[in-house]
Amino acid sequence: MSAEHAIEIDRYGGPEELVWREVRRAPPGADEVRIRTLYAAVNRADLEIRRGDWPIVCSEPFPYTPGLEVVGVVDDVGDRVTGVWPGAHVITMMQHLGGIWGERPGGYGEFVVVPADTLATFAPEVDAEQMAALGLVAVTAAEGLARLDLPPGASVVVHGASGGVGSAAVALASARGAEVIAVLPRAGKDDYVRGLGAARVVHLDASGLLAALGPRSVDAVLETTGARTFADSTAVLRRGGRLCLVGALTGAQLSLSAWDLLQELRLTGWSSENLTGDELREHIALIAELVHGGLLPPPAIHRFAMADAAAAHEQIEAGELTGRALLVP
Ligand SMILES: NC(=O)c1ccc[n+]([C@@H]2O[C@H](COP(=O)([O-])OP(=O)(O)OC[C@H]3O[C@@H](n4cnc5c(N)ncnc54)[C@H](OP(=O)(O)O)[C@@H]3O)[C@@H](O)[C@H]2O)c1
Incomplete structure (x- = not known):
C-alpha cells in the first residue's frame, strides 16, 4: 500500500464536501494499470453526483472520489497486462471510473488504478492538456x-x-x-x-x-x-x-x-455509460490525430490545483466558466 492524495467526499452536499486528503491504496491487480494523473477534467455529472442528485448505487458509497476521466502517464502495470507500458501517455474515462457505480475511486486523485482494457494510449508528442480538455x-x-x-x-x-x-x-x-x-x-x-x-x-x-x-x-x-x-x-x-x-x-x-x-x-x-474500451481507442486515435494536426481546437481551459476542486465546482455551478475545468495534482 502506498500513500498518496485524492479528493474524497463523506456525504452528499456542496463543494465544501470535496476534501483533499492522504489515502492508502493497493497496487494494481494482475489485469490493472496504475496511472499517475496529469489532468482530471471536471464534468457536470461530477457535480450532480456530489450533490446527491444522481446518487451512487453501491451499498457503502463513502468515502467517494469523483471524476469520470483522467489523462496521465502509466506508473505501474499488473503481471498479466500487455500492450501498455510504464511511461505511456494514456486517457481513460467512464467504464465505471468515478461514476454512480462507486466500484473504484474516480479521477480526482494523484494516482488512479483501472483495468488495462479501459485505456487508450496516445503519442507523447500529442498535447496531453488538450487531450484532457477534449476528453469525454x-x-x-x-x-x-x-x-x-x-x-x-x-x-x-x-x-x-x-x-x-x-x-x-x-x-x-x-x-x-x-x-x-x-x-x-x-x-x-x-x-x-x-x-x-x-x-x-x-x-x-x-x-x-x-x-x-x-x-x-x-x-x-x-x-x-x-x-x-x-x-x-x-x-x-x-x-x-x-x-x-x-x-x-x-x-x-x-x-x-x-x-x-x-x-x-x-x-x-x-x-457514455455504454462506452467500451474498443470504442474509446477508436475515437482517441482520431481525436489525437486531429489535435496533433491542429484541426480540433480544445475548449477554453481553466486549470485548478486538484486540492482546490471545490473552487472548480463552485465556478461551474455559478455559470462562471466557458470551456473545461482541469484539475492538476
Ligand atoms: N451523453 C453523455 O454521455 C454525455 C457526456 C458528456 C456530457 N453530457 C451532457 O451534455 C450536456 C452538455 O454538457 P457540456 O459538458 O457540453 O456542458 P457545458 O460545457 O456546460 O455547455 C453547456 C452549453 O449549453 C448552453 N446552455 C446553458 N444553459 C442553457 C439554457 N438554459 N438554454 C440553452 N442553452 C444553454 C451553454 O451556453 P453558455 O456557454 O452561454 O452558458 C453551453 O453552450 C450536459 O447535459 C451533460 O450532462 C452527456
Missing part, C-alpha cells in the same frame, strides 16, 4: 455525430455550441464538411463558435430555433439542451431527418408534435 466531451460529440451519419454538405444544428460537447461537435462536423448551425442561449460567444467552423449562429433568447430556421429546413440535430429546445429541434428537421440526444441540460421531460414525427424522423441518443 469530444468522445460524446463524436458518438453523437456518428449517429447522425452526415453526408458531406449536410446541415446540422448543434445545441449548446459554446459548451464542451457542443464546441467539439462544431469543430468535428465542420471538419467533415457539414454546414453547422450553432445554437447559443444568448449573444456573446458567436466569434468563438464561428472560429470553430459554425456557418450560422442562432440565439435562443432572440427567437426560438423554429422561428429562426423555419420548419423542415435542416438535415440533422445534435441535441444537448433537452426540454427547452426538443420540440423545435424536431420541427426544423426535414423529412427523414435525424436527431441524436446526448444531453438534456434544461430538463429531461421532452415534448414534440406528432405531425413532425410523421415525417419519418429518426430520433436516437447516446450515453
